[in-house]
Amino acid sequence: MLRVLDVVRPASDTGPMPFFEMASVKERVLMSIKEYMYSGIFKHPTGALAASINAYVRGQSIFVLSELPYAEAQDKGVLPHVQWYLMGKVVPIRVHRFGGSKVIYRKATLKSFLQGKWVHPGITPKEYIQKGVDRFIAESEGYQITVRSPRGMV
DSSP states (O other): OOEEEEEEOOTTOOSOOOHHHHHHHHHHHHHHHHHHHTTSOSSSOOSHHHHHOEEEEETTEEEEEOSSTTHHHHHHOBOOEEOGGGTTOEEEEEEEETTEEEEEEEEOOHHHHHTTOOEEOOBOOOOHHHHHHHHHHHHSSSOEEEEEOOTTOO
16 A cells, blocks of 8 residues: 545545545545656666556545555655665676666575675655656646545554
8 A cells, every 4th residue: 555645636526525526526636646657757767667557435434455565665665775685595686788677586695794795775765656646736617626545653
């Protein structure tokens, strides 16, 4: 689960929005998020992350989710850290060179950790959900959308 979008109808209207209107807002927000994701924010895009983003409506909220394990890390970012969890494993590493790429294999040993290797540089937050919602709000007529994490998640 990535985010929950709480949608409020334009100020002139009162009462909850009907389901068909929420479904329309959901589709337009999803399109806006995916357009932002395809705008060049990723280094080596495959389109798999954008294709995995989906949403469903429940009440006055839109639940945006992805089944890919790295979707949250790409959206929120990751701080630099030592990858102790790789100790003793053989790790495939994709190397991009001269317009192509190849896979090499390295073993994570204690010696290599003590030499300062296996430090993840971190991931800058892409914030594609918030920025996609902001794009939708800029193009639409007065919808108010608040983005939050689902309950139980930080």
